[in-house]
Amino acid sequence: MTRLWNRLKPFRTRILLLLAVIGPGIITANVDNDAGGITTYSVAGARYGYSLLWMLVLVTLALIIVQEMSARLGVVTGKGLAALIRERLGVRWTTIIIGILLIANLANTVSEFAGIAASMEIFGVSKYISVPIAAIAVWFLIVKGSYKSVERVFLVASVIYLAYVISGFMANPPWAAVLKETLTPTFKLESGYVALFITVIGTTIAPWMQFYQQSAIADKGISVSVLPYERLDVIIGCFFTDIVAAFIMIGCAATIYAHNLPIESAADAARALAPLAGPFATVLFALGLLNASVFSAAILPLSTAYAVCEAFGWESAVNRNLREAPIFFGIYTALIVLGALIILLPIKSLVDAMLASQTLNGVLLPIILIVMLRLINDKRLMGKYVNGRIFNIISWAMVIVLIFLTGVLVVTSTFPGLLS
Amino acid sequence: MAYLSELLGKPVADIDGNKIGTITDVIASPRADALHPQIAAIAVKRKGVDFLIPYADIAVLVAPAVPVSKRIADIIQYQVSESDLYLARDVLDKQIIDTNGMRVVRVNDLDLARVNNAFYIANLDIGSMGLLRRLGLASVASKVAVKLGRPLSSGVIAWHDTELLPGDQPMRLKVASDKITDLHPADLAEIISDLSRSESSKFLESLDIKTVADALEEVEPEYQASLVEGMTDEKVADVLEEMSPDAAADLLAELPEERSEDLLNLMQHEDARDVRELLTYAVDSAGGLMTTEYVAVRPDLTAAQVMEVLRETANEAETIFYVYVTEADERLVGVFSLQNLVLAKPDRRVNDFMHHRIVTVMLEDTQDEVAQVVAKYNLLAVPVVDEQHRMHGIVTADDALDKIIPTAWKKRIPKLYR
Numbered sequence: 001m002t003r004l005w006n007r008l009k010p011f012r013t014r015i016l017l018l019l020a021v022i023g024p025g026i027i028t029a030n031v032d033n034d035a036g037g038i039t040t041y042s043v044a045g046a047r048y049g050y051s052l053l054w055m056l057v058l059v060t061l062a063l064i065i066v067q068e069m070s071a072r073l074g075v076v077t078g079k080g081l082a083a084l085i086r087e088r089l090g091v092r093w094t095t096i097i098i099g100i101l102l103i104a105n106l107a108n109t110v111s112e113f114a115g116i117a118a119s120m121e122i123f124g125v126s127k128y129i130s131v132p133i134a135a136i137a138v139w140f141l142i143v144k145g146s147y148k149s150v151e152r153v154f155l156v157a158s159v160i161y162l163a164y165v166i167s168g169f170m171a172n173p174p175w176a177a178v179l180k181e182t183l184t185p186t187f188k189l190e191s192g193y194v195a196l197f198i199t200v201i202g203t204t205i206a207p208w209m210q211f212y213q214q215s216a217i218a219d220k221g222i223s224v225s226v227l228p229y230e231r232l233d234v235i236i237g238c239f240f241t242d243i244v245a246a247f248i249m250i251g252c253a254a255t256i257y258a259h260n261l262p263i264e265s266a267a268d269a270a271r272a273l274a275p276l277a278g279p280f281a282t283v284l285f286a287l288g289l290l291n292a293s294v295f296s297a298a299i300l301p302l303s304t305a306y307a308v309c310e311a312f313g314w315e316s317a318v319n320r321n322l323r324e325a326p327i328f329f330g331i332y333t334a335l336i337v338l339g340a341l342i343i344l345l346p347i348k349s350l351v352d353a354m355l356a357s358q359t360l361n362g363v364l365l366p367i368i369l370i371v372m373l374r375l376i377n378d379k380r381l382m383g384k385y386v387n388g389r390i391f392n393i394i395s396w397a398m399v400i401v402l403i404f405l406t407g408v409l410v411v412t413s414t415f416p417g418l419l420s
Numbered sequence: 421m422a423y424l425s426e427l428l429g430k431p432v433a434d435i436d437g438n439k440i441g442t443i444t445d446v447i448a449s450p451r452a453d454a455l456h457p458q459i460a461a462i463a464v465k466r467k468g469v470d471f472l473i474p475y476a477d478i479a480v481l482v483a484p485a486v487p488v489s490k491r492i493a494d495i496i497q498y499q500v501s502e503s504d505l506y507l508a509r510d511v512l513d514k515q516i517i518d519t520n521g522m523r524v525v526r527v528n529d530l531d532l533a534r535v536n537n538a539f540y541i542a543n544l545d546i547g548s549m550g551l552l553r554r555l556g557l558a559s560v561a562s563k564v565a566v567k568l569g570r571p572l573s574s575g576v577i578a579w580h581d582t583e584l585l586p587g588d589q590p591m592r593l594k595v596a597s598d599k600i601t602d603l604h605p606a607d608l609a610e611i612i613s614d615l616s617r618s619e620s621s622k623f624l625e626s627l628d629i630k631t632v633a634d635a636l637e638e639v640e641p642e643y644q645a646s647l648v649e650g651m652t653d654e655k656v657a658d659v660l661e662e663m664s665p666d667a668a669a670d671l672l673a674e675l676p677e678e679r680s681e682d683l684l685n686l687m688q689h690e691d692a693r694d695v696r697e698l699l700t701y702a703v704d705s706a707g708g709l710m711t712t713e714y715v716a717v718r719p720d721l722t723a724a725q726v727m728e729v730l731r732e733t734a735n736e737a738e739t740i741f742y743v744y745v746t747e748a749d750e751r752l753v754g755v756f757s758l759q760n761l762v763l764a765k766p767d768r769r770v771n772d773f774m775h776h777r778i779v780t781v782m783l784e785d786t787q788d789e790v791a792q793v794v795a796k797y798n799l800l801a802v803p804v805v806d807e808q809h810r811m812h813g814i815v816t817a818d819d820a821l822d823k824i825i826p827t828a829w830k831k832r833i834p835k836l837y838r
Binding site: 077218220221 | 514
């Protein structure tokens with residue numbers, strides 16, 4: 001018995017190490033499935049059935065490549081991405097990049113509050129009640145709560161994403177067909193399809209993720225000796241988030257697409273599920289959307305405030321409390337207040353503009369990816385942890401494809417009707 | 421006066437007017453006879469590689485196009501020594517420690533001052549003006565600021581009040597300077613709290629064992645544990661020996677059981693024994709709060725003999741303001757203060773001038789109860805005893821009140837992970 005125990009010891013130690021390291025990758029990946037993401041996946045499933053599933057496999061691979069580099073940068077340098085950009089590229093580039101990030105993240109925060117409003121309306125709660133309450137709750141959670149408990153809340157909240165897996169099963173899809181479509185790439189040269197294709201990529205690989213994950217890793221102080229475990233954290237997170245995404249697509253494809261119903265949003269999708277898969281499916285879908293939106297409405301402003309302070313050296317102003325860290329809490333509060341206000345103001349065009357500004361993510365992503373590749377290949381910074389040759393070729397190829405696709409997205413969303 | 425950011429990117433031409441390249445960096449050498457490093461050379465990008473022009477060959481450093489007083493072919497490149505700083509690479513945009521303000525700040529620009537034909541690093545600009553100047557917005561911003569009646573702070577600190585972070589330093593400076601080791605441990609703890617965890621581990625590595633121990637005592641045990649995670653067991657054991665036993669026990673309680681056992685085995689036998697005893701008590705009980713480093717004497721000693729004992733043995737004690745009186749079986753029978761001792765005639769016996777009524781707490785009393793006793797009787801420390809009234813240690817007032825008045829930096833902003 002003792003011998004068996006001793007033989008299990010290295011294994012046990014490894015599990016313990018993994019549990020100590022795990023977190024940044026999984027939380028980042030989960031925030032990735034935010035209100036915007038869920039909307040995109042639902043619409044993709046509802047309009048094009050299972051025919052976009054195959055690309056999720058490739059997107060997962062690309063996501064893992066990007067997030068692994070971000071993790072490696074964080075572990076080896078012990079600094080956040082914003083800090084590294086400032087140290088390598090100087091003030092001007094930093095100001096431009098952080099400026100775009102700030103606006104893009106405000107836009108994303110708006111879409112999170114839109115998600116909160118939409119999901120609560122399914123339960124019959126007016127947005128004038130749900131949005132202010134959510135905004136205040138999120139603000140208090142971070143400003144007054146201890147982060148340790150907040151992290152636990154988030155890790156538990158990650159489990160709620162399984163609601164989508166369950167609602168996917170409840171839709172009772174033809175599994176053989178699903179598997180076949182997942183393994184056979186198809187493509188339609190049709191403007192709506194192309195736009196959705198690119199949006200799926202854009203919403204899955206978003207710039208704030210690299211900033212957030214790297215700061216989280218640097219802050220957690222994960223050392224180089226446990227880099228393999230951090231990689232595992234990233235890979236598990238990426239798989240989890242894309243499996244959830246796949247189930248959202250499958251659920252909507254099996255029901256809404258099969259009955260040819262038109263939907264525009266995740267909330268539409270949730271409502272459409274009731275007659276097709278039962279009212280419980282609607283509740284699960286709405287609950288998932290609410291959870292994802294609240295989760296991301298807390299993390300996005302937080303990570304933005306961190307990136308700004310890190311880049312401009314206001315970390316130390318960020319000392320103890322609200323009064324002594326005015327810039328940090330100012331940015332955090334402003335993002336939440338603006339995000340909630342824009343949803344509550346009855347100005348339709350403003351909301352549309354903010355929701356459409358996923359485009360900003362698209363503009364920022366190529367810059368971030370190129371900067372990351374430059375940083376990770378810097379011998380002085382990374383030592384022996386620079387990219388290998390083959391990894392470099394793969395990642396550059398991927399970056400070029402992503403730049404091309406996001407370029408197309410930016411052009412088509414700026415000039416709609418170009419493809420039709 | 422010149423700013424580093426304004427020098428970078430300037431074209432450099434030789435005496436015949438041929439362009440050599442543009443300035444990519446400025447190299448400064450620390451000097452034994454001056455507080456501020458002196459500019460020794462400039463790095464110029466020429467055909468893709470850095471060409472180092474010694475300061476002596478530069479005709480005018482601050483000029484729209486920097487002229488060199490020789491032909492390209494005649495320039496003998498500057499030899500970089502180990503202690504040289506590349507200002508753009510090592511200092512500009514990096515984090516530094518402001519040893520005056522006890523905080524970590526980012527360098528927005530460097531002020532170079534001219535003294536007797538040589539340039540020195542005078543100040544580091546950490547204010548918003550430095551940022552705006554580099555964005556080309558300085559004049560606009562200061563006009564707006566004046567209109568608003570709130571002039572922008574220039575935010576400048578002198579070079580000699582700063583210290584580079586260990587990770588960003590040239591090899592020679594891996595050991596922290598006196599500027600850092602002379603800081604109060606509580607201030608060191610503030611600086612550590614400004615850094616990310618891996619930066620703070622590097623920072624701690626540059627300090628000697630004693631300083632690390634002092635600084636760690638000012639830090640929350642939970643955070644201590646993550647700070648020592650990356651250190652070798654031998655170094656942690658040395659640090660633990662330097663810490664007071666109660667702080668060492670708190671730190672060990674936060675570590676995984678296997679590692680804390682390994683560390684205890686590496687520690688000196690006596691230190692380890694004290695710590696082991698403390699580890700058996702609950703963290704927030706009197707037993708967990710107490711330290712075993714107190715002074716106890718026998719009742720039959722004279723005042724003069726006690727003074728002798730204090731001189732010889734009390735340098736390790738947490739406080740000598742109270743001296744406890746115990747019998748051979750460690751039963752606590754009395755206490756007297758330093759004041760009582762000094763005022764007593766040298767030949768008087770302890771038994772005659774000690775207080776017989778003693779305020780004590782029990783080993784398993786809670787922190788709240790201990791704090792109330794300390795506050796009620798205005799004590800600096802309170803002895804901890806068991807049922808047989810045997811003395812085990814003392815809880816000092818600051819440890820007892822810690823829960824009610826938390827150490828300043830418990831109340832930090834939320835870190836992303838902590």
